Amino acid sequence: MPDPLTATAEYTHVDPAQFRSLMTTHPAAVAIVTTSGPNGEPWGMTCSSVCSVSLKPPTLLACLRAESPTLAALLERNVFAVNLLHDQAERAAKLFASGDADRFDKITWIRDPETGVPQLVEDAHTVAACRVSATLSVGDHVVVFGDVVGVTTHADDEPSPLLYGMRRYWSLNTPTPPTPHT
Numbered sequence: 001m002p003d004p005l006t007a008t009a010e011y012t013h014v015d016p017a018q019f020r021s022l023m024t025t026h027p028a029a030v031a032i033v034t035t036s037g038p039n040g041e042p043w044g045m046t047c048s049s050v051c052s053v054s055l056k057p058p059t060l061l062a063c064l065r066a067e068s069p070t071l072a073a074l075l076e077r078n079v080f081a082v083n084l085l086h087d088q089a090e091r092a093a094k095l096f097a098s099g100d101a102d103r104f105d106k107i108t109w110i111r112d113p114e115t116g117v118p119q120l121v122e123d124a125h126t127v128a129a130c131r132v133s134a135t136l137s138v139g140d141h142v143v144v145f146g147d148v149v150g151v152t153t154h155a156d157d158e159p160s161p162l163l164y165g166m167r168r169y170w171s172l173n174t175p176t177p178p179t180p181h182t
Contacts, residue, residue: 024165024166024167026165027163027164027165027166027170028048028049028050028163028164028165029048029050029084029085029161029162029163030046030047030048030085030089030093030161030162030163030164030169031046031047031048031050031062031082031083031084031085032044032045032046032047032083032085032092032093032096032120032123032124033045033047033050033062033064033070033074033080033081033082033083034070034080034081034083034109034117034118034119034120035070035073035074035077035079035080035081035117035118036073036077036111036116036117036118037073037076037077038073038076038077040116041073042104042109042118043069043070043073043074044070044083044096044103044104044118044120045064045065045068045070045096045097046093046094046096046097047062047063047064047082048164049062049063049141050062050063050082053145057147057148058147058148059133059145059146059147059148060082060128060130060145060146060148061143061144061145061146062080062082062143062144062146063138063141063142063143063144064141064142064144065140065141066137066140066141066142067140071142071144074132074144075132075135075144077117078131078132079115079116079117079129079130079131079132080117080130080132080144080146081112081115081117081118081119081127081128081129081130082127082128082130082146083119083120083123083124083127084124084125084126084127084128084159084161085120085123085124085125085161085162086123086124086125086155086159086160086161086162087160087161087162087163087170087171087172087173087174088123088162089120089122089123089124089162090162090169091123092107092120092123093162093164093169095107104118107120107122107123108120108121108122108123109121112127112129112150112152114129114149114150115129115131115149115150117129119152119154121154122154124154125153125154125155125159125160125161126151126152126153126154126155126159127151127152127154128146128148128150128151129148129149129150129151129152130146130147130148130149131146131147131149132144132145132146133145133146133147160172160173
């Protein structure tokens with residue numbers, strides 16, 4: 001029982017499955033974090049753990065799996081892009097979550113002229129080009145803080161972001177999340 005004055009108590013972590021179940025009820029926008037390796041090879045992975053940190057300087061964070069080859073390339077180059085996906089980009093989100101080695105052969109992308117990092121021109125409504133400003137290891141992930149050095153918009157209309165939550169993809173244009181595929 002916690003001490004009523006200090007609220008101190010010994011705590012144990014919840015089971016990872018219980019935590020995952022909790023977080024599935026918190027929908028998030030879907031992004032693909034991209035970078036390029038030292039020889040220019042493109043790397044990328046789907047990520048829903050992205051958020052703003054600061055306006056001055058403009059900073060965001062992305063949480064990437066510590067063992068990810070995308071993270072390794074990103075840390076080697078210290079530049080990356082956060083491609084914010086539109087609601088028609090579910091295929092790209094699944095492709096970049098799959099680990100498919102040929103993922104960049106299956107989508108349209110260009111290199112950012114300043115950083116050389118891939119931008120997903122057909123699947124992202126907006127792309128933030130970032131330079132790594134700090135990292136923090138937390139459990140099996142690394143929080144990467146990025147100073148935003150450029151923003152490119154690929155959408156002609158008001159963006160409708162792709163969301164992921166309750167174990168399915170959907171958008172704000174969908175009144176209720178669709179039933180998961182079985």
